[in-house]
Amino acid sequence: MRPRQWSKNIFVFAALVFDKQLFHVSAFLHTLAGFFLFCLISSSVYIFNDIVDVEADRQHPIKKNRPLPSGQLPLNVAWAAGIILVAVTLILGYVMDPEFDLVLLAYFLLNLAYSRWLKHIPILDVLVLAAGFVLRVEAGVSLIDVQRFSPWLYVVMTLLALYLGFGKRRAELALLSNDAGSHRKVLEGYTIPLLDQYIMIVSGTTIVAYSLYTFSAPNVPTNHSMMLTIPFVVYAIFRYMYLIEVEHSGGAPEEILLSDRPLQISMLLWAIAVLAVFYLSPSTP
Numbered sequence: 134m135r136p137r138q139w140s141k142n143i144f145v146f147a148a149l150v151f152d153k154q155l156f157h158v159s160a161f162l163h164t165l166a167g168f169f170l171f172c173l174i175s176s177s178v179y180i181f182n183d184i185v186d187v188e189a190d191r192q193h194p195i196k197k198n199r200p201l202p203s204g205q206l207p208l209n210v211a212w213a214a215g216i217i218l219v220a221v222t223l224i225l226g227y228v229m230d231p232e233f234d235l236v237l238l239a240y241f242l243l244n245l246a247y248s249r250w251l252k253h254i255p256i257l258d259v260l261v262l263a264a265g266f267v268l269r270v271e272a273g274v275s276l277i278d279v280q281r282f283s284p285w286l287y288v289v290m291t292l293l294a295l296y297l298g299f300g301k302r303r304a305e306l307a308l309l310s311n312d313a314g315s316h317r318k319v320l321e322g323y324t325i326p327l328l329d330q331y332i333m334i335v336s337g338t339t340i341v342a343y344s345l346y347t348f349s350a351p352n353v354p355t356n357h358s359m360m361l362t363i364p365f366v367v368y369a370i371f372r373y374m375y376l377i378e379v380e381h382s383g384g385a386p387e388e389i390l391l392s393d394r395p396l397q398i399s400m401l402l403w404a405i406a407v408l409a410v411f412y413l414s415p416s417t418p
Contacts, residue, residue, distance in 0.1 A: 134176035134214075138387050142171045144266055144290065148273035151352065152282045153411055160277045167233060167276045170222050171269060174237050177218035178244040180211050185248045194308070232275040240268045255322030259302065263294035281352035289346055292339040296370065297386045299335065300377045303328040307381055329378075336370050354414040362410065365403035372396050 145168045146155075154160040183190065183201045190202035200206035219241060226234035247261045270290050274282060306320050306328065343366050347359040372395055376382045382389060390396060 135179045136172075136176075137391065138175070138179070139172040140387050140390060141266070142168055142175060142269055144269040145171050145273040145276075147270045147286060147290070148277060148279055148282050150407070151286060151411070152277065152279050153352075154277055155408075155412070157277075163229070163276050164273055166229060167226075167272055170226050170229070170237065171240075171272055173218050173222045174226075174241055177215045177222065178241060178248070180215040180218070181245065182248040184208060184211055184215070230275060233272055236268055236272040236275055240265060240272075243268070253318045255319055258319050259295060259298035262298045263291050266290050266294040283346060283350035283352050285342070285346035285350045289339065289342050292335050292342055296332065296335040296339055297373070299328050299331040300373060301386060303332065304377050304382060332374065332377075336374060339370060340367055354410055356414065358410050358414050359407075362403055362406045365399050365406060369396060369399045369403070372399065 146164055149155055149160060149164045183199060186196075187201045187208070190196040190199060193202075196202060201208065201211055223234060223237060223241075226237045243261060243264060247258070251261050252258045267287055267290055270287060302320065302323055303325060306323055306325055309320065340363075344360070344363055347353060347363060348357050353359040372393070373386070373389065376389055376393065376396075390400070
């Protein structure tokens with residue numbers, strides 16, 4: 134179920150924070166419940182993905198230690214757990230909100246298609262991963278009565294997810310070297326120089342898009358104080374680039390987020406700055 138990867142689902146809270154409803158108890162509890170259900174549906178995806186990839190993972194230097202490829206978990210148990218998780222999550226999601234349930238279903242079906250076909254197609258594989266993050270944001274939007282949430286954040290989220298996705302592919306390619314294609318077929322369609330170009334494009338575009346959001350979105354403070362958060366985003370993007378190109382890490386972005394102290398500090402300062410700007414600034418619309 135990979136609970137360490139549940140940190141990705143924090144983007145479900147984006148609408149709550151940026152629509153200035155973080156301290157609305159009912160909206161917060163509704164979003165928290167949605168976050169929990171998104172963790173369950175994403176865990177079911179990981180289970181089915183590992184079932185599909187079990188043979189390839191047995192040849193991977195790191196993934197071979199996962200429960201299924203290592204033989205610690207029987208396949209029939211994994212199948213049963215995955216099916217039960219999907220059923221329970223979709224039923225509870227519908228009870229919460231039918232629109233939210235549709236987002237859960239779309240996320241699940243998209244990732245099933247990814248596990249079966251789309252992950253073998255270069256570029257499209259990363260676009261699908263980016264779509265998963267956008268659906269997390271959309272899930273949060275569907276859970277509350279949104280009044281001030283800016284569509285700019287969908288653009289920023291898409292670009293940021295592409296940046297992390299291409300960085301992950303680069304790290305995998307560097308780790309597996311000449312045997313990359315045998316471990317993950319899609320890596321045959323990438324080269325490190327090509328991925329470096331993709332990373333350069335989406336990292337720069339992410340910074341530009343976020344900068345535009347900070348002063349042009351309709352819900353940000355009129356005194357442009359949101360622009361003070363730009364340096365933290367720039368540092369985080371540059372830090373991740375340093376980690377994948379110099380430290381040769383980045384194969385699991387969520388692991389970096391949970392382990393790299395400078396990145397954690399920059400994200401914490403960004404979060405504090407955003408909360409101060411949105412909830413303490415008298416110029417917020």
